[in-house]
Amino acid sequence: MSSTWGMIAGLILAIAAFVYTFWPENSFASQRQKTRLDYLLERKEQLYENLRDLNFEYRAGKYPEEDYAAQRAVLESEAAQLLSEIDYLQQA
């Protein structure tokens, strides 16, 4: 490829890149601010997953009864607190 053809090919690439970058388009994704409620819902998912893990490990025999009960109580109280805040925000 001679340098002239190289220049022409480069120019075509530049024009294509410019057109693509600035192509007028009205529908682009909006940058919504994540809310406290979004965060709490994510946290809820995680807490439920932690509870599932705990239940499973208990059933697999990794936790003695008293350890399991204590850990589950902690997770459940955390979940209850979280859910009440979610309820409050959803009602608000």
Place this chain on the structure above:
Amino acid sequence: MATFGSFALLIALALAAYNLLAGGVALRLLATGQPAPITPERLADTARRAGIACFFAVTAAAFALIYSVFTNDFSITYILEHSNRALPGAYKFSAMWSGQEGSLLLWAWLLATYGFVLRLTHKMDVKLYAYAGTILAAVQVFFLAILNFAAPPFALFRGEIPPDGNGLNPLLQYPEMVIHPPMLYLGYVGFCVPFCFALGALMMRYPGEKWIKITRGWTMVTWLFLTCGIFLGMHWAYAVLGWGGYWGWDPVENASFMPWLTGTAFLHSVMMQEKKGMMKSWNVWLIFATFLLTMLGTLLTRAGLVSSVHAFAQSSIGTWFYVFMLIVLGTCIFTYVLQRSHLKSDAHVESLVSRESSFLFNNLVLLVACFVILWGTLFPILSEYVQGSKVTVSAPFYNAVAIPIGLFLLFLTGVGPLLPWRAASLRAIKRNFIVPVIAFWATAIVVLVAGDRPWHDGAFDSGQFYALVAWSVSAAVFAAILSEFLRGGAVIRKQTGSNLFASMVLLTRRNTRRYGGYLIHIGVVIIVIGLAGAAFNRSQEQELGLHDRLAIGPYTLDCVGFSDDSNSNYDSQFALLDVYKGGKKQFQMSPEKRTYLASQQPQTMVAIHSTLEWDLYVVYEGVNPSNGHPIIKAFLNPLVSWIWAGVLLIIFGTFIALAPPITPTTAALRVPVARTVPAEPAMHGGQP
């Protein structure tokens, strides 16, 4: 093609710069709410599109270079210096990364490719992706600026163009070298993505840990590439360098190992953040450090900062890297100081005997290992700066420190999964540890009975001692992981009524992340078993005339011929050796020494016969000039193939960990939970 390639690189730089500037301005406008003639969202979208277009421009430049190699365009200095007409096709690709300019172009292309995927998938979380994409554009600007101004791959040769090129470095003319550097680079470059997300999340005070979930796939894929790259490099060193080993603590090997260590620490500790909201600052710094270490690795490999058999370029781009690394570090520190209140942990470690603390110890040990290796790697530079003379740190230093650290890490690999979250009671410890402890002692006794003698003739053999500990701990870790599978499988079997193996498969499919991780740990155990075999390596060197014999271990090598050969790419000398075991001929080996014509550099082609028990590794050392007889060196290296098998399991485990889990629907899985938590079907199952 040189003009087109240069033009494409210039366009790529302009697009990356626009992405950085427009993206930055858009994010600023969004954060402050200032009025602007263009909506910030629209501006941010043009920035994102510029990032996508940048990928095509860098791809065009990379294509131009590859095309020039294949068409033997020696008017380009880079092609002249790193290729020649007789170079086989596959190695023409290797020419792209055999020199500094080409490998920087590969870096830029891989980065653009990662950026392309990132920008295409932006709808996952538009704002977070906008931050990450803008930060990534800054890294792109750096590499593209170097390619345009400091190390241009399309620079033209001045003077009369020679009819043929200088050829590729012979060390790179090996099949693995066609994939090892790209793998390593995919690993290096890939860590840029979680880095950009982490920095972006911190800049925008991203609420929650979702960014970790988003980047988990990126981080794991990157980690896998780096792991494969490191082990391919080990295999290449083993098969090509001809010294009988695979890891020599060479600065460039260390450079790839350091981000692997911090990246591994990050992969573990982010689980703590995701699950418990802990170690937030720690994780942010881990990924910052990992990215900086990948930069250091590139600097070591590309700028010839330290001498290494793996460093294929010497140059003056070091200053660019120092400045860039300082800017990155400064940005990280500034952002951290500004936003540190956002990184407060939701919980703390309650007990030293808990899964949280095992993660913490795991991280500390990995970081200590990284620091030791960093210290050893940079010591020649530091000593030259302080004393005026270069003091090199060699393998015994690293082995003395890294082996105990590695064994402790292996121990933690087994302990971690057995410990419960928050705190472990004595009953829980007894219940979970009994099997691994039995496995440990049983293996230790078997290994001692089998002939491992750490103490013999009044002397202490540290190699055999470490092998004993490594195998015993490996057995304990294996038992611990196996018991995890068996216990989980037993629960599923009760629920589904299927057999234990099918239950374990189902268990893995339901929690791919955890059980894929366990498979990776088993892969590590297998690798450690293989590494420990090095304590029993043997070697024998001998000049072999026709039908002379060399005995090593159970093998006898009979020299049945030696000759010279030649082709358009290289001249070679080789020996033909019949290998006998128990008096019976088993196979033939042909170690070789080549001299490449274009570069006039010699290269060893080792002959290796691998079994699960050991490798017979034969090197053509040279020729006795007085009688023309070849000098052959044979090594018997136990358990080497276990290392490569372990890597395959790590790859398999990583794929499992990356696969989406299946969700059980069986109503029978449900168990009641307290009323305080509203019922959610998925939660009550007690499934993994």
